[in-house]
Amino acid sequence: MFEQVNGKVVKVDVGAAGGVVARTGAMLFYQGDVVFSPHQIPGAQGMGGGLMGMAGRMLAGEHERTMLAQGHGQVHYGFAGLEVHVVHLQHGAALRVEASRLLAYTAGLQSSVVSVAGSGGGGGGGLMGALRGAAGGALTGQGMFTTQLSGHGAAVLLGHGGFLELPVGGPNPVVVDPQAFVAAYGTVNTELKAALSWRDAVGRGSGEAMQLQCTGQGVVYVQASEEKL
Numbered sequence: 001m002f003e004q005v006n007g008k009v010v011k012v013d014v015g016a017a018g019g020v021v022a023r024t025g026a027m028l029f030y031q032g033d034v035v036f037s038p039h040q041i042p043g044a045q046g047m048g049g050g051l052m053g054m055a056g057r058m059l060a061g062e063h064e065r066t067m068l069a070q071g072h073g074q075v076h077y078g079f080a081g082l083e084v085h086v087v088h089l090q091h092g093a094a095l096r097v098e099a100s101r102l103l104a105y106t107a108g109l110q111s112s113v114v115s116v117a118g119s120g121g122g123g124g125g126g127l128m129g130a131l132r133g134a135a136g137g138a139l140t141g142q143g144m145f146t147t148q149l150s151g152h153g154a155a156v157l158l159g160h161g162g163f164l165e166l167p168v169g170g171p172n173p174v175v176v177d178p179q180a181f182v183a184a185y186g187t188v189n190t191e192l193k194a195a196l197s198w199r200d201a202v203g204r205g206s207g208e209a210m211q212l213q214c215t216g217q218g219v220v221y222v223q224a225s226e227e228k229l
Contacts, residue, residue: 001106001154002086008078010086010104010156015072017153019107022077024065026103032073039068068107077104077156085163085221087155087185093218094150096190097157097183101223106153114148157182159223166220174214179226186218 002010021039159182168174168188191213214220
């Protein structure tokens, strides 16, 4: 599957991987008979009109455009000089990753776009849950929606300054700055918590007014920076 060439570039045999989905502009160069075509993650369209249509338009604005590479050959991927990290997925575990921090993944993985409020964070389901997720995203710098991948395959994450892998599953939750959060793998629930009272937080732009509490079993990936992609 994906092989790291260095800290900022990966390469992959497209034929052996069964196809690769990557964000538009990530392909650096390739060798062989490779064909590229537009790709759409399920769930990124078709929410209709009204408030749900508004949510759909917000989702489309956050979701990165992707291209599907198929054929036989080797493709090198990278983006904006950012650090890359390969995650190998196994059946029964899911990877939830901010759309802007996902470089590429093998096409055999099941992909969907889900609300931040659906990450086990107590935001509730349906439209109101999604709107509460949007409010949390506005406060923390996270998006309203995130990409979920599952199945057997591999994905490549993007981040500033390198990555930390934080194990989740002990007696205490792992608490991270939402602006440094990249992805969670396994059966990890994420919940936004106010670190300061609302009165204290008003007027402060720092994401530290909110914290992302992670519980369950798995791994949380954090970039060594609060800089947004």
